[in-house]
Amino acid sequence: MLAKMTSKNQLTLPRSVTDQVGATEYFDVAVHDGQIVLTPVRIQRGDAVRAKLAALGLSDVDVRDAIDWARQGAEPAALMAAEPPPAYRVKRARSAGGAPATRRKA
Incomplete structure (x- = not known):
């Protein structure tokens, strides 16, 4: 099957292909011997x-x-690079009212 890459590096996968792998939003992308390999990932x-x-x-x-x-x-x-800080705040997108929504680590 042929698929075209857009100027923004986007590629549409044919439905016949995606139907065979099931409902998937994310793919692991790898290059093997000059071929792009997509592997479905379930988050x-x-x-x-x-x-x-x-x-x-x-x-x-x-x-x-x-x-x-x-x-x-x-x-x-x-090890030090992999350790998260003891306490941190995660800022999320603004709420519907425009105020920033924040969450603290439990």
Whole structure:
């Protein structure tokens, strides 16, 4: 099948192709031997991940222990770059009334 790339680097995938992979908004994009490879990715919401962890009986401590175990042997600079600040605020788009909407990390 032929697809045309626009001047803004946008590409429309044929419906016959997207029907075969199911409802997907996001694709992992890779280049292999000069070919562009798109792999459907299903993004999970944080709530769904937390629910799955709870169903498996995993606590925050279990997750932290697993991260610490996985990071063993990593360079200290890489660890520091990967650590989020202890407290942060995430600014979201303005609310319907025009006031900024903010959320604090739980």
